[in-house]
């Protein structure tokens with residue numbers, strides 16, 4: 001086959017990273033997408049990190065409720 005698996009985000013191949021996560025749906029037209037451990041960590045930080053000032057109104061409201069209590 002075509003050889004190395006590459007991270008779809010940063011382009012590193014499987015020999016350059018510690019871990020590679022497979023994702024995406026199986027399709028005749030689309031190859032599976034892969035994400036390396038570095039990008040997984042970066043994505044996790046974005047998802048779990050502090051919310052930006054432009055957070056959704058519902059999240060802001062929830063924060064105010066806790067602070068008021």
Ligand SMILES: [Zn+2]
Pocket residue numbers: 007008009010011012035036037038039040
């Ligand atoms: Zn990557």
